[in-house]
Every structure is written in structure tokens, then in C-alpha cells.
Amino acid sequence: NAGVTQTPKFQVLKTGQSMTLQCAQDMNHNSMYWYRQDPGMGLRLIYYSASEGTTDKGEVPNGYNVSRLNKREFSLRLESAAPSQTSVYFCASSELAVNTGELFFGEGSRLTVL
Amino acid sequence: GDSVTQMEGPVTLSEEAFLTINCTYTATGYPSLFWYVQYPGEGLQLLLKATKADDKGSNKGFEATYRKETTSFHLEKGSVQVSDSAVYFCALSPTGGGNKLTFGTGTQLKVEL
Numbered sequence: 001n002a003g004v005t006q007t008p009k010f011q012v013l014k015t016g017q018s019m020t021l022q023c024a025q026d027m028n029h030n031s032m033y034w035y036r037q038d039p040g041m042g043l044r045l046i047y048y049s050a051s052e053g054t055t056d057k058g059e060v061p062n063g064y065n066v067s068r069l070n071k072r073e074f075s076l077r078l079e080s081a082a083p084s085q086t087s088v089y090f091c092a093s094s095e096l097a098v099n100t101g102e103l104f105f106g107e108g109s110r111l112t113v114l
Numbered sequence: 115g116d117s118v119t120q121m122e123g124p125v126t127l128s129e130e131a132f133l134t135i136n137c138t139y140t141a142t143g144y145p146s147l148f149w150y151v152q153y154p155g156e157g158l159q160l161l162l163k164a165t166k167a168d169d170k171g172s173n174k175g176f177e178a179t180y181r182k183e184t185t186s187f188h189l190e191k192g193s194v195q196v197s198d199s200a201v202y203f204c205a206l207s208p209t210g211g212g213n214k215l216t217f218g219t220g221t222q223l224k225v226e227l
Contacts, residue, residue, distance in 0.1 A: 004157070042118075042203060042217040043158070058214065090157055103150075103215065105157030 002026050006091050006106035013081045013113045021076040021109050023091030031094045032074035036087040081113045116141040118204050120218035127225050135189040135221045143209030147187040150203040194225045
């Protein structure tokens with residue numbers, strides 16, 4: 001079972017470079033999410049897509065853009081990376097709204113910005 | 115806004131010890147409450163949940179009771195194993211549903227032989 005697949009798993013960037021984190025789910029889920037995980041701060045929501053064709057800002061959207069390419073795929077783009085964006089990024093998906101269903105997470109992408 | 119407060123870790127226990135990880139929340143109305151677990155090198159997995167006051171969520175020997183009067187959702191297990199070593203996150207979903215989970219900062223548990 002693939003579940004939620006994120007690529008790449010590791011990436012090192014220089015300040016100002018751009019990159020895209022890819023996420024795909026094979027569970028036919030409607031909703032997809034991008035979180036970042038930082039020490040002492042837990043997980044914080046960057047953007048989410050409640051359904052195909054929609055995206056909304058989460059708690060920490062600045063410096064990021066997202067694209068819900070189709071029902072399976074939800075990408076996160078850093079246009080001009082900054083050291084403050086060094087983090088572990090998690091993609092997640094859910095069939096239903098999170099209060100009734102469950103979030104399924106990918107294994108994470110560790111990004112370092114020098 | 116909504117918030118979740120967890121006890122700081124790391125928590126280190128011997129195998130077969132009793133575990134409690136405290137979690138309290140601030141939210142209006144009746145949020146849904148969750149515990150997620152993150153094993154080393156993996157993403158988070160749902161451990162248990164409770165959607166209304168006095169509900170008890172349970173899974174894999176872990177349990178937590180939704181206490182509205184104390185705004186708490188403490189995680190307990192009677193006898194921990196080395197394989198329970200992980201980071202545990204308390205989280206809430208606001209009243210009325212939606213797609214935004216608010217997570218606590220996580221508590222690392224280390225279980226030693």
C-alpha cells in the first residue's frame with residue numbers, strides 16, 4: 001500500500017533558490033494538506049485543499065504556493081527559499097473532514113536552506 | 115484561537131511502567147480530540163480519537179477520555195513496551211468540523227528495558 005508519497009525525501013537549497021515538493025495519494029481522498037514540523041512547535045498547517053480545484057491558506061502560508069494538480073496530487077512550491085524555511089514538511093490526506101475522519105501522512109521531506 | 119498544550123518531554127520510562135502524557139486544550143464549543151503517534155523516520159499516524167465529552171478513545175492498549183470540565187485529553191497506557199518509543203501529538207479539530215487540525219508540540223517517549 002503506497003498511501004501518501006512525497007518526493008524528494010531530502011533536499012538542500014541555497015537561499016533564493018526555488019523548488020517544488022511533490023505529493024501524491026492513492027486512496028481517492030478529497031482533501032490534502034501541507035504541514036511543516038519544527039522542534040518545539042509541533043506541526044503547523046501551511047496550505048490545504050478541501051477538494052479538487054480549491055486551496056486555502058493555513059496558519060503559516062507566507063513564502064509558499066500550492067497547486068492541486070488533480071485529485072491525487074498536491075504540490076508545495078518555495079519560490080525563493082529562506083533559512084527560516086528549513087524544516088520537515090509533511091503532506092497528508094483525508095477522505096472526510098478531519099473531525100470525523102483521519103489524516104494519513106507521508107513520510108516527510110527534510111529541507112535545509114543554507 | 116484554538117490551542118493545545120502538552121507536557122514537555124522527553125519522558126523516559128522502564129518497560130511495563132504506567133504512562134500518562136498530559137494534554138489540555140483551549141477551544142470554544144465541543145471540538146474533536148485526537149492523539150497521533152510518530153515513530154522514528156515516519157509520518158504521523160492516528161492513535162485514537164474522541165468526538166464528544168466523556169467519550170473514551172482507545173487503541174493498542176492506549177486510552178484517553180475527553181473531559182470537558184477540565185478541558186483535558188490525557189493519554190494513558192498501563193504497561194509500556196520498548197516498541198512504544200515515539201513522539202505523541204495531541205490535536206483538536208474545531209467545533210463544527212472543517213479541515214484544520216491544531217497540534218500540540220509533541221511529547222517524546224523513550225522506553226528502556
